[in-house]
Amino acid sequence: MSPDGPTKPPSAAPLSEPISEQADPHILLDAVSVGYGETVIQRDLSFGVRRGDVFVIMGGSGSGKSTLMRSLIGLLAPQAGRILFDGESFWDALQHERTRRMRRNGVMYQSGALWSSMTLEENVALPLEQYTNLRRSQIHEVAVYKLALVGLSAYCDYYPSEISGGMRKRVGVARAMALDPDILFFDEPSAGLDPLSARLLDDLILELRESLGATMVVVTHDLASIFAIADDSVFLDAATQTMLTTGNPRDLREHCEIKLVRDFLSRGGE
Amino acid sequence: MRILVGAMTDLVSNAVKPYPAARIALARDPAGRVTVAIGGAWQLDADPPDLDRIDAELFTEPGPTSIVFDASDLVAWDSGLVSYLASVAWRCRERGIAVQEEGLPEGIQALLRLASTVPERRAEGRDEHADPFLRRFGQDFIDLMRSTGEILAFIGEVTLALRSMIAGRARFRRSELWLLVEEVGADALPIISLISFLVGLILGYIGDQQLAQFGARIFVADLVGLSIVIQMGALITAIVLAGRTGAAFAAQLGTMQVNEEIDALRTLGISPVEFLVLPRLIALVAMTPLLAIYANLMGILGGSFAGIVVGGLSPTEYFTQTVAAIRWHHITQGLISATVFGAIVAVSGCLRGMQSGRSAAAVGEATTSAVVTSIVFIVIASAGLTIVFDAIGLS
Numbered sequence: 214m215s216p217d218g219p220t221k222p223p224s225a226a227p228l229s230e231p232i233s234e235q236a237d238p239h240i241l242l243d244a245v246s247v248g249y250g251e252t253v254i255q256r257d258l259s260f261g262v263r264r265g266d267v268f269v270i271m272g273g274s275g276s277g278k279s280t281l282m283r284s285l286i287g288l289l290a291p292q293a294g295r296i297l298f299d300g301e302s303f304w305d306a307l308q309h310e311r312t313r314r315m316r317r318n319g320v321m322y323q324s325g326a327l328w329s330s331m332t333l334e335e336n337v338a339l340p341l342e343q344y345t346n347l348r349r350s351q352i353h354e355v356a357v358y359k360l361a362l363v364g365l366s367a368y369c370d371y372y373p374s375e376i377s378g379g380m381r382k383r384v385g386v387a388r389a390m391a392l393d394p395d396i397l398f399f400d401e402p403s404a405g406l407d408p409l410s411a412r413l414l415d416d417l418i419l420e421l422r423e424s425l426g427a428t429m430v431v432v433t434h435d436l437a438s439i440f441a442i443a444d445d446s447v448f449l450d451a452a453t454q455t456m457l458t459t460g461n462p463r464d465l466r467e468h469c470e471i472k473l474v475r476d477f478l479s480r481g482g483e
Numbered sequence: 484m485r486i487l488v489g490a491m492t493d494l495v496s497n498a499v500k501p502y503p504a505a506r507i508a509l510a511r512d513p514a515g516r517v518t519v520a521i522g523g524a525w526q527l528d529a530d531p532p533d534l535d536r537i538d539a540e541l542f543t544e545p546g547p548t549s550i551v552f553d554a555s556d557l558v559a560w561d562s563g564l565v566s567y568l569a570s571v572a573w574r575c576r577e578r579g580i581a582v583q584e585e586g587l588p589e590g591i592q593a594l595l596r597l598a599s600t601v602p603e604r605r606a607e608g609r610d611e612h613a614d615p616f617l618r619r620f621g622q623d624f625i626d627l628m629r630s631t632g633e634i635l636a637f638i639g640e641v642t643l644a645l646r647s648m649i650a651g652r653a654r655f656r657r658s659e660l661w662l663l664v665e666e667v668g669a670d671a672l673p674i675i676s677l678i679s680f681l682v683g684l685i686l687g688y689i690g691d692q693q694l695a696q697f698g699a700r701i702f703v704a705d706l707v708g709l710s711i712v713i714q715m716g717a718l719i720t721a722i723v724l725a726g727r728t729g730a731a732f733a734a735q736l737g738t739m740q741v742n743e744e745i746d747a748l749r750t751l752g753i754s755p756v757e758f759l760v761l762p763r764l765i766a767l768v769a770m771t772p773l774l775a776i777y778a779n780l781m782g783i784l785g786g787s788f789a790g791i792v793v794g795g796l797s798p799t800e801y802f803t804q805t806v807a808a809i810r811w812h813h814i815t816q817g818l819i820s821a822t823v824f825g826a827i828v829a830v831s832g833c834l835r836g837m838q839s840g841r842s843a844a845a846v847g848e849a850t851t852s853a854v855v856t857s858i859v860f861i862v863i864a865s866a867g868l869t870i871v872f873d874a875i876g877l878s
């Protein structure tokens with residue numbers, strides 16, 4: 214594990230150990246409850262995310278997937294329990310350690326959440342400006358390269374308001390990758406995209422996993438993309454307010470003993 | 484006459500209506516079973532039958548044991564009928580009365596089934612029933628305390644950000660700062676010119692009328708000069724900036740909140756206070772005194788216009804008198820006030836923007852609230868500063 218300071222160049226080699234040899238989970242949840250104020254949305258969540266996996270958080274609408282993700286990316290303190298990254302508890306750490314940890318996460322928001330006063334290139338470049346010692350020209354090159362990865366290098370000087378929703382999501386991915394993160398989080402990457410663009414985004418996620426070796430945590434409803442990308446998953450249930458099961462979605466579809474999960478994964482048994 | 488017209492319009496409208504009017508009738512057999520006969524055309528835009536009467540009849544003690552429907556005369560129906568039947572079915576279920584829906588058309592049965600599936604679970608802890616007065620009063624008080632706490636916490640954060648800026652560690656983009664300076668400063672010049680000139684003119688005109696009674700017209704220059712330089716210049720600038728810039732800051736940050744742009748900064752480990760609030764604060768604190776100086780000049784110009792045109796003073800007379808009246812400490816007072824007001828506008832605008840909820844309506848509220856907060860605190864600060872200046876012997 215390379216030490217990650219503000220000086221980590223974006224070209225630093227990603228995690229190199231083969232995935233199969235990893236026993237320790239990259240992210241571990243220990244009896245976590247999440248919610249807003251007094252209201253509990255999900256309780257007793259305990260599961261691990263293996264290093265290098267594509268891990269899907271699934272569940273019905275309103276079950277608390279986005280809420281859980283907000284806790285994982287450091288925006289919402291859990292009401293109980295611990296969230297450990299590489300064995301270190303995130304929410305018990307000091308503020309500056311949390312900040313350092315968060316910098317190693319890349320987040321793609323559902324709507325893109327691009328900074329509207331900056332061009333696409335500036336959006337991707339900002340994390341580099343803030344956290345690396347690269348020269349201006351190098352930052353430009355890296356930003357254009359990241360945009361090229363999502364097929365948008367021709368739009369460098371466009372503003373977020375001038376491109377389509379799907380393009381905004383792709384720029385969101387490019388920005389999330391800017392600092393070569395250890396963990397990439399995606400909130401509903403395929404929502405609102407046409408089937409082909411959704412497919413392209415899935416392929417992109419898999420390719421990035423191959424090339425960066427990063428762990429991917431994906432919140433999604435989309436069955437096609439769940440089966441296309443997921444190695445492992447957790448199923449959140451709104452009625453019981455807790456997780457029902459974890460495992461590979463294909464296995465769960467065939468063998469899960471909980472009917473709700475099988476139904477969910479087969480669209481009600483089609 | 485009027486009755487006749489009423490009857491005629493009835494006739495006409497009946498003739499136009501393609502369907503027979505909606506009807507509903509009840510029949511109760513000795514076993515307590517009620518048959519609800521529905522007929523005619525039930526349409527949302529037509530007059531419905533008197534359902535209250537039916538309701539009263541249906542649920543009079545002793546209530547029915549079961550309800551069946553007869554819809555053989557039903558010509559047309561829409562949500563008007565279904566919603567009524569759904570509410571009857573709900574109430575029957577609450578009272579344990581059996582409802583047999585077989586007599587209804589297929590479509591209505593299907594819709595009733597759909598509407599009677601278990602409603603989605605609501606998050607608990609969200610009660611919206613009307614509160615009694617005392618409780619609301621108490622809640623308002625708690626809210627006030629909390630918002631005071633939030634303001635103090637925000638000021639604390641801003642102070643920490645300022646400290647890290649002085650230490651050279653604050654993260655914000657210099658290019659953004661220049662854009663803000665331009666937006667805050669240069670772009671505000673026309674409106675500030677207009678308002679200060681007019682305020683100076685009004686002061687000069689009224690002052691001249693009063694002073695003319697004592698034959699002391701020349702002192703209008705003192706009156707305008709001092710009031711503008713000590714107070715009015717800074718106050719005009721601050722209030723224009725509150726409406727123009729403070730509101731814009733709140734709207735910008737509020738929209739960023741809605742779009743998760745602020746979350747995106749946080750998850751990168753960039754403090755939104757350093758990145759967004761600090762440049763806005765710096766731009767305003769730097770530009771407000773400069774704008775106030777400009778407002779002072781325009782105000783004096785306005786006053787001189789009145790003094791010269793209405794009061795018949797010569798320009799040399801007027802300006803010599805003004806220069807003689809104004810001392811450095813008057814100017815200092817005005818500029819210190821302006822700086823404080825600038826900070827107030829920036830902090831209020833950014834605070835309300837950062838606190839904004841995640842909807843378009845919330846951004847609107849944040850904008851309004853930013854202007855109100857700024858003006859309230861500007862007035863309070865202006866009173867406070869007057870006392871302070873007096874205490875330290877600056878006035």
Ligand SMILES: Nc1ncnc2c1ncn2[C@@H]1O[C@H](COP(=O)(O)OP(=O)(O)OP(=O)(O)O)[C@@H](O)[C@H]1O
Nearest residue numbers: 249254272273274275276277278279280281434606
């Ligand atoms: N800011 C908030 N304050 C209070 N409650 C909230 C807030 N945001 C969401 N909730 C509640 O939390 C619950 C879960 O919401 P969340 O957005 O996590 O669902 P989700 O699983 O992401 O659903 P979807 O798939 O529809 O996006 C909902 O019942 C919602 O009412």
Ligand SMILES: [Mg+2]
Nearest residue numbers: 278279280401
């Ligand atoms: Mg969601």
